[in-house]
Amino acid sequence: MILSLEELQGVGDKRIKSEKDCNKELRICVGSSCSSLGSSTLEKELAKKVKEKGLDKKCKVKGVGCNGLCSAAIMVSHYDKEEQKETLYGGIESGQSDELVALIEESSALAEKKLDMSAPFFTQQLKIVLENAGVVDPNDIEDYIAHGGYHSLFKVLDEMSPIEVIEEIKISGLKGRGGGGYPTGLKWETVLKVDSDQKYIVCNGDEGDPGAFMDRAVMEADPHKIVEGMAIAGYACGASVGYIYVRAEYPIAVEKLNRAIKQARSNNILGTRIANSSFNFDIEVRLGGGAFVCGEATALVASIEGNRGNPRQKPPHLSDYGLWKQPTVLNNVETFANIAPIIKNGGEWYKNIGTHNSSGTKVFALTGHIKNTGLIEVPMGISLRKLIYEIGGGTTNGKPLKAIQTGGPSGGCIPEHLLDTAIDYDSLKAIGSIMGSGGIIVMDEASNMVEVARFFMDFSKSESCGKCVPCRVGTTELTMLLDKFIAKEATVSDFELLKEMCEVVQNASLCGLGQTAPNPVMSTIKYFEDEYLQGIKND
Amino acid sequence: MIKEKVRVKTLKINDMDVTAKSNATILEVANEQGITIPSLCYLEGLSCVGACRLCLVEVKGSSKLVPACTSKIKDGMEVMTNSPRIQKHRKMILSMIFAERTHTCSVCVSNGHCELQNQAIEQGLEHSEVAYIHQKFDIDASHPSYMYDPNRCILCTRCVRVCDEVEGAHALDIFGRGIESKIIHDMDEPWIDSQSCTSCGKCVQVCPTGALFEKGVSATEMTKKKEIVIKLIQTRKER
Numbered sequence: 020m021i022l023s024l025e026e027l028q029g030v031g032d033k034r035i036k037s038e039k040d041c042n043k044e045l046r047i048c049v050g051s052s053c054s055s056l057g058s059s060t061l062e063k064e065l066a067k068k069v070k071e072k073g074l075d076k077k078c079k080v081k082g083v084g085c086n087g088l089c090s091a092a093i094m095v096s097h098y099d100k101e102e103q104k105e106t107l108y109g110g111i112e113s114g115q116s117d118e119l120v121a122l123i124e125e126s127s128a129l130a131e132k133k134l135d136m137s138a139p140f141f142t143q144q145l146k147i148v149l150e151n152a153g154v155v156d157p158n159d160i161e162d163y164i165a166h167g168g169y170h171s172l173f174k175v176l177d178e179m180s181p182i183e184v185i186e187e188i189k190i191s192g193l194k195g196r197g198g199g200g201y202p203t204g205l206k207w208e209t210v211l212k213v214d215s216d217q218k219y220i221v222c223n224g225d226e227g228d229p230g231a232f233m234d235r236a237v238m239e240a241d242p243h244k245i246v247e248g249m250a251i252a253g254y255a256c257g258a259s260v261g262y263i264y265v266r267a268e269y270p271i272a273v274e275k276l277n278r279a280i281k282q283a284r285s286n287n288i289l290g291t292r293i294a295n296s297s298f299n300f301d302i303e304v305r306l307g308g309g310a311f312v313c314g315e316a317t318a319l320v321a322s323i324e325g326n327r328g329n330p331r332q333k334p335p336h337l338s339d340y341g342l343w344k345q346p347t348v349l350n351n352v353e354t355f356a357n358i359a360p361i362i363k364n365g366g367e368w369y370k371n372i373g374t375h376n377s378s379g380t381k382v383f384a385l386t387g388h389i390k391n392t393g394l395i396e397v398p399m400g401i402s403l404r405k406l407i408y409e410i411g412g413g414t415t416n417g418k419p420l421k422a423i424q425t426g427g428p429s430g431g432c433i434p435e436h437l438l439d440t441a442i443d444y445d446s447l448k449a450i451g452s453i454m455g456s457g458g459i460i461v462m463d464e465a466s467n468m469v470e471v472a473r474f475f476m477d478f479s480k481s482e483s484c485g486k487c488v489p490c491r492v493g494t495t496e497l498t499m500l501l502d503k504f505i506a507k508e509a510t511v512s513d514f515e516l517l518k519e520m521c522e523v524v525q526n527a528s529l530c531g532l533g534q535t536a537p538n539p540v541m542s543t544i545k546y547f548e549d550e551y552l553q554g555i556k557n558d
Numbered sequence: 559m560i561k562e563k564v565r566v567k568t569l570k571i572n573d574m575d576v577t578a579k580s581n582a583t584i585l586e587v588a589n590e591q592g593i594t595i596p597s598l599c600y601l602e603g604l605s606c607v608g609a610c611r612l613c614l615v616e617v618k619g620s621s622k623l624v625p626a627c628t629s630k631i632k633d634g635m636e637v638m639t640n641s642p643r644i645q646k647h648r649k650m651i652l653s654m655i656f657a658e659r660t661h662t663c664s665v666c667v668s669n670g671h672c673e674l675q676n677q678a679i680e681q682g683l684e685h686s687e688v689a690y691i692h693q694k695f696d697i698d699a700s701h702p703s704y705m706y707d708p709n710r711c712i713l714c715t716r717c718v719r720v721c722d723e724v725e726g727a728h729a730l731d732i733f734g735r736g737i738e739s740k741i742i743h744d745m746d747e748p749w750i751d752s753q754s755c756t757s758c759g760k761c762v763q764v765c766p767t768g769a770l771f772e773k774g775v776s777a778t779e780m781t782k783k784k785e786i787v788i789k790l791i792q793t794r795k796e797r
Binding site: 331 | 606608731
């Protein structure tokens with residue numbers, strides 16, 4: 020039971036003190052990418068061997084969340100507390116526990132696997148959401164507390180009124196990180212103002228865009244941060260119950276979240292009269308069955324209620340009529356992960372990061388024809404060119420880049436000549452793409468843009484719930500039309516029809532999935548019209 | 559949920575000034591005023607799902623098109639129900655409905671009494687603007703009194719809603735998703751094996767096309783009595 024800020028600090032201090040003589044840490048990434056290469060076994064074996072050799076007093080072995088550079092899995096970090104120096108090793112194999120043990124005594128071991136920490140991939144990032152990823156053991160609430168965890172929640176309960184919390188979030192300028200970009204403070208304020216006995220906080224962890232894995236990494240690496248963010252939201256909006264909706268394809272995230280919730284409960288960080296205040300809050304995890312559309316707010320809520328995950332027409336919005344007809348705040352995983360740091364450092368601090376209209380940082384998942392595949396966090400406003408060429412290391416094999424795709428099936432393709440565009444909500448929208456949830460797919464010159472458009476349309480088609488006509492039939496019709504272009508059997512009138520149909524599906528569909536499904540086609544027509552014209556047969 | 563007091567609001571539909579109760583939808587107000595807004599999934603008295611998208615209208619000041627069946631009226635709003643933009647969208651959506659499955663009027667029991675067919679006539683749609691998909695579904699003729707031909711279904715879900723909301727049986731629901739969606743009985747069993755169906759026939763009477771019909775009728779012979787269901791809902795409400 021932790022009942023006050025002093026007790027919380029005590030728990031953290033005790034942990035730090037108990038590890039005072041332990042000067043080194045070997046942090047093994049046990050996120051999805053690394054554990055698929057056997058990092059969990061490596062971690063266990065290493066811990067065993069370190070203990071056998073009596074080195075466990077000197078060096079702690081811990082499993083941590085994603086270190087970012089998934090292309091260098093398995094990643095191991097060697098941290099020296101005295102020198103406060105972190106050295107990263109990449110491409111470690113699951114059988115290399117002996118070499119890692121040697122590393123404790125001899126820092127020159129495994130030199131060939133050492134990663135260059137002065138590379139832009141490491142130096143150009145700014146980690147707020149991912150500050151604990153690769154550092155804190157996600158299975159260990161005390162480790163989280165020792166790194167400043169739950170201090171924001173206790174500060175809020177001790178010192179701040181709900182309105183003050185919302186003011187702070189509003190000052191920060193934080194916008195929804197799921198892709199919509201709606202101001203978080205405003206959303207919370209709306210729910211706070213609604214008079215109701217019961218309100219809900221819902222966290223959207225139903226990440227489904229092809230090529231996106233930001234939320235998975237956050238849930239796996241730092242589940243307590245989401246719990247803390249949700250609890251603060253609960254206090255600010257007057258809600259006592261929270262749900263985290265996670266897709267069932269993320270078993271590690273589910274496991275970490277459930278463990279975090281259990282640990283928080285046993286310390287009375289979740290439960291009744293949290294920190295001796297009158298605030299009650301608890302969280303449950305709900306699993307999604309794998310439908311992409313369940314990431315849409317109204318469909319997600321229907322799915323939590325146990326109904327078919329179909330979206331419904333808005334308004335009414337969730338802030339009036341949400342989960343079980345009650346006022347509901349629904350935010351994305353990354354949004355909730357930003358809350359504790361904002362409370363800790365103040366809204367002004369956050370506002371000064373990024374650009375005027377898009378403050379803070381954004382996590383991106385880099386995939387496709389790019390050297391440094393993985394997870395990165397950068398301040399808003401950084402140019403796409405810098406992101407791809409400096410942090411991402413450029414294309415694989417150095418082939419010329421053709422386009423990048425942001426925002427998944429709802430987003431658009433951005434051609435090479437627009438790479439100097441700054442990454443923020445407005446700039447990306449202005450060039451026909453969207454920020455989206457953060458998936459970035461890099462494509463080199465060998466990519467056929469009509470096929471890219473068809474891939475995303477086929478995705479939207481198979482993920483359409485089938486409720487409204489324009490999305491259900493339109494995505495099928497569009498896929499059929501795109502097939503004709505790929506087979507080079509399209510006609511001039513097919514091209515006109517393609518454009519017209521995109522417009523109708525966009526304007527007439529019921530939910531965001533349908534409304535944005537034509538974006539990949541429309542943006543590729545805008546920038547790569549030639550490739551469509553090549554698909555028209557000569558009569 | 560915010561509970562609003564019912565007041566009177568004034569608005570414009572197609573440049574005509576109208577007043578109505580503040581909790582009314584655009585479609586309800588238009589109907590009261592004798593302005594026809596086409597729709598297929600809407601049925602008076604049932605919940606509104608906004609699925610067919612035929613009732614989309616333009617609201618001045620907004621680039622978005624809104625479904626008239628689910629949109630509540632607002633003070634001072636100016637609604638256009640038949641602008642060129644709306645007509646263009648409507649024709650395309652209607653084409654999509656015709657193209658999705660197999661709507662061959664000449665051999666259909668509902669020929670001449672079909673809401674989908676009527677929409678085509680009203681919108682002046684003489685051919686589908688999009689390619690036919692023609693999915694093939696099995697016909698369910700297991701019930702002694704009724705037939706179900708999914709090939710003529712437009713997934714408006716009136717049958718699902720009437721069974722759930724009026725009859726209280728919820729014998730029907732949707733199976734699958736996207737283009738493969740299909741109305742099913744219970745756990746996708748033959749109609750006759752459904753444990754929850756009461757054979758009341760309301761689903762048949764509200765079906766806008768020839769997807770659900772009475773046995774023994776031939777082409778053009780099936781007339782639906784959806785007015786009975788609408789009256790039934792009204793009578794219950796008034797009690």
